[in-house]
Amino acid sequence: MRGERDGTPDGAVRGGRGAQGAGRRWTSLRVRLIVVFGLVALTAAVSASGIAYWLNREAVLTRTQDAALGDFKQEMQNRAAALPLRPTQEELRHTAELMAQGGGGYSVVLLGERDAGKPIVGVSDPDRFTLRDVPASLRAAVDEEQELTAGNRHSYHVFWLRTNLRGTPYLVGGTRVIGGGPTGYMLKSLEPERQDLASLGWSLGVATLLALLGSALLAQVAATTVLKPVHRLGEAARRLGEGKLDTRLRVSGTDELAELARTFNGAAESLQKKVADMSAREESSRRFVADMSHELRTPMTALTAVTEVLEEEQDSLDPMVAPAVTLVISETRRLNTLVENLMEVTRFDAGTAKLVLDDVDVADQVTACIDARAWLDAVELDAERGIVWRLDPRRLDVILANLIGNALKHGGSPVRVSVRTSGDDLIVRVRDHGPGIPEDVLPHVFDRFYKASASRPRSEGSGLGLSIAMENALVHGGDITAANSPDGDGAVFTLRLPRDGSSAAAGDGEGGDGGAGEGGTGRDGRGNGRGNDGSGDDGERDSGERRARG
Structure with missing residues (x-):
């Protein structure tokens, strides 16, 4: 409950919004991009919608209550102040009805005194608003006489508050006639304003949802733009790992992804060159072993024939020569085996x-x-x-x-x-x-x-x-x-x-x-x-x- 001087509503409802974390570990870059875009868009949309709703709510309620309280104050000055100091109940009722019919759209209760300590009440609409509906705190504030100072020239002021009666929001205000006279209370329904604000809330909610969907589409486009080069890079790396060393990426643009593609192409080209050099050296080595083995086969055939002859005549050789002949026979056989094995290895290497x-x-x-x-x-x-x-x-x-x-x-x-x-x-x-x-x-x-x-x-x-x-x-x-x-x-x-x-x-x-x-x-x-x-x-x-x- 506040006085008319500050105009700030008392008992305003403040809503809170809790954040719930999913705690889920996302492994897909596309999903993570969409989630991040969605969260940013949701945060921005909810913040903007919340601020817009609050500002509009305050503007609508303030405009309504200022108009109603201003009209009520004017009616109190024009009609209630014209009543006798000790009005009858009928006079109070009639005046309350006239005040309510003034176009403010509110109900009125006037409280006067028939005699000292004997209050009487006049009600414009007993089915909607009676003195029992006036909160005690508001009555106490209205009845309290203010000290007159340089900044306060009136001993009584208009006080108001927003409350709910029977499930409907209302604005309740009250004041009394200065210098003697009845005390007046007004009750104005805020149901139209609540409906307008509910429509505004739905509109802002739809706008938030559309913003979220739009952010998801934008995230999808951004993810495709980013992930398509990454996917091509992954495919190229896989083909390169499979031995397709001529794999290259098409480079377009000057961004980081283009630079990454250039780096990959450079690495692939260097790898292809090194593998080609190694293959050429390996092929040269195999050819050398094969050629050497074949070239050695002819003299080895002759040597084998000679050693067979020497072996047959070994028993008749000079004892001084026999060890040397034995060594020649052994080493010739070993050399022959080595040549055959080298030829065999060459066949395996060549796949023949x-x-x-x-x-x-x-x-x-x-x-x-x-x-x-x-x-x-x-x-x-x-x-x-x-x-x-x-x-x-x-x-x-x-x-x-x-x-x-x-x-x-x-x-x-x-x-x-x-x-x-x-x-x-x-x-x-x-x-x-x-x-x-x-x-x-x-x-x-x-x-x-x-x-x-x-x-x-x-x-x-x-x-x-x-x-x-x-x-x-x-x-x-x-x-x-x-x-x-x-x-x-x-x-x-x-x-x-x-x-x-x-x-x-x-x-x-x-x-x-x-x-x-x-x-x-x-x-x-x-x-x-x-x-x-x-x-x-x-x-x-x-x-x-x-x-x-x-």
């Missing part, structure tokens, strides 16, 4: 290694490999009979010769070979009882020319046997793994071959020379012939670069 598939009794094949190299006394065979697998018998012989020869040379007797099946896979395990493989060597046992001991850079083998064994397993669609025995007694090499190598053969084609490996070429086409040195690779737990199965 072919499978010649046949139905093979695996137990018989393993027995023939061991027997051909005179390993029967040093190798224990545990093979299930009747296991028939479709594979290249000569390449299987090369794999077995290298694995078993490696175990005999660098492991410890006895060497145990077990043959089992597991689902559609053939599992061949070669286990020795030596010191095992050092943990730092295990990852490199199939690397080409790898030597387990730096103190033995030169050995009888070439360091290619396990590599060739792995390549022969891969060309079948299988693989070889190396590990130490769980009980710490020796190493275990496990060969896994699928039941039918037809799928691998279909990719490679039929026919072709598969190479000997360190175990030597088979003379009867099944890998049963004795190899160059009658054993597998030098097995320095070495071998070649393992190529990924393609």
Whole structure:
């Protein structure tokens, strides 16, 4: 309740707005952009709508109450002040009705005194407004006489407040006639103003919703503008990772995304150049190894023939010359094996290694490999009979010769070979009882020319046997793994071959020379012939670069 001097309504309702956080983690950049745009637009729209609503509300209510209170004050001066000092109830009622009919749209209650201490009341509309409807606080403020000062020239003022009666908002005001006379109270309904403000609120709410939808559309456009280059960049990076090194982005504009595209193109071009240079050097190296191997094959044929003659005449040679001849024979065989292995590696690198598939009794094949190299006394065979697998018998012989020869040379007797099946896979395990493989060597046992001991850079083998064994397993669609025995007694090499190598053969084609490996070429086409040195690779737990199965 306030006086007319400040005009500020008392008891005004202040609304609060709580913010609720979703707490959800968004992973999509598009969704996050839309959410951020939406929040900004919502905040701006709600703030603008709230301010507009509040300003309009105050303006409407202030205009209505000023007009009503001004008219009521004027009526009090013109009509109530003209009443006698001790009016009758009928006079009060008639005056109240005249004041209410003045066009202000309010009801009036006039309170006078018939005698001292005997109040009488005149009401314009008893069904709408009586003295009981006047709040006690307002009556007390109206009846309180003000002290006259330089800034206050009147002892009584008009006071008002907004209240709700029977669910309807009203403006209640009151004052009294200065110098003696009745006290008047007025009641004006604010229902029309509430309806107008409700319509305004709905309009502002619709405007806020439209602003939110518009911001979502703008966010979608902005996200598309930003994310389309990012998506193209991601696709280009994926193609680049797949090996399509000629992938480039179309650059347009001068913004940060365009600069990013230029940087990507520069990086892709540099990568393509480096890969091309490396491929050219690798191809040159392969060609050199292949050419060297082929060029060495002719003199090696002559040397092999000479060594065979020397070997036949070895018993009749001078004892002083015999050691040198023995060394020449041994080194010539080693050199011949190295040349054959290099040619085999060249075939694998060039992708020309072919499978010649046949139905093979695996137990018989393993027995023939061991027997051909005179390993029967040093190798224990545990093979299930009747296991028939479709594979290249000569390449299987090369794999077995290298694995078993490696175990005999660098492991410890006895060497145990077990043959089992597991689902559609053939599992061949070669286990020795030596010191095992050092943990730092295990990852490199199939690397080409790898030597387990730096103190033995030169050995009888070439360091290619396990590599060739792995390549022969891969060309079948299988693989070889190396590990130490769980009980710490020796190493275990496990060969896994699928039941039918037809799928691998279909990719490679039929026919072709598969190479000997360190175990030597088979003379009867099944890998049963004795190899160059009658054993597998030098097995320095070495071998070649393992190529990924393609």
